[in-house]
Amino acid sequence: MTGADRAVPAGPADPARRADPTVADADARDLAFEGRAVERTALAWRRTALALTAGGIASVQVLFPLVGTAAFLLPAATVVVSLALGVAAHRRWRETHDATTHAGQYVPLSSGLLPTLAAFAVTTLGLAAAVYLVALLAG
C-alpha cells in the first residue's frame, strides 16, 4: 500500500452515489460494520493460532516421557503453522481493511488455503493425541 492508495476518500466507489448524502451515510455505516467483521475475523484467526501453539507446547509434557526429544517436533510444527496462519491472516486483514475503509469496496477473500492449513494442523494434533491413547492402551 502506498500513500497515494491511502489518500482515496472513504465512501462508495461510484461518485454519483457518493454525492447523495443518504446513500453515502448508509454505505459508510455498512463499511464500518464490515470493518468490524474484518477485525473480528482477524481476531478469531489470532485466537486459533494461539490455541494451536498452546496445544502443541502442552503436548511436550505428555509426549516427552513416551518418545523423548522427538516430542519437540509437534510443538515446533504447531509454532511454525501458527506463525504462518497469524502472518497470513494479518496480511489479509490489512488488505481487506484498506480496501473497505479507503477505496469503499468490499473485497472477496483470497482463497481456502488458510482454512485447509488450520484444519490440517488440528487434525494432526488430534492424531498425535490418538497415538498417545493407543500407546497407553498397549503399554
Next chain:
Amino acid sequence: MTYEEPVSLCRTVRETRVRQDGRMEQPTDEQRVRFPRWVYGVGTEPDARFSLANERTFLAWVRTALGLIAAGVALEALDLPIRAELSLAAAVVLVTCGVLAPVGAWIGWARTERALRCRLPLPAPHAFSLVGLGVLAAGVLVLVGLLT
C-alpha cells in the same frame, strides 16, 4: 448426509475454451480460480461479510476441536479419581471427536461458501450432532466413573 442442490442455479464461473488451433486457452491471473475449485469455481462473489462470518464459524469449530483433544488427553495425563477404563473410554470418544471435528468443519466451511456463492440455502451443520453426542457420551462416562 445427502445435500441436493439445483445444479441449474449454480454455473461454473468460466468455461474452458478451446482455441482455433485446438489448444486449451490459458487462464489469465484474474481468471485463475482459487482453491478449492469446487467452491470458488461456481457462482459469484457473495457479500464479504457472509464469507467472513463463515470463516469465523470454521475457526470456532477448530478451537472446539482443540478443546476436545485437550480434554481427552487431560483425562489420561492427569491422575483423576475416575475408574480407569471409563476414563480411557471417555478420552477415546473425546479425541475421536477432536480428530473428526476439524475435517467436518472444513467440509462445512466449503459447502457453506459454495452455497453463499450460488445464493442457495445453507447446508445443515452435520458436525453438530456428532460433537454433541460425543461430549454427552464422554460426560456420562466421566460421571459414572466418578461415582462408581
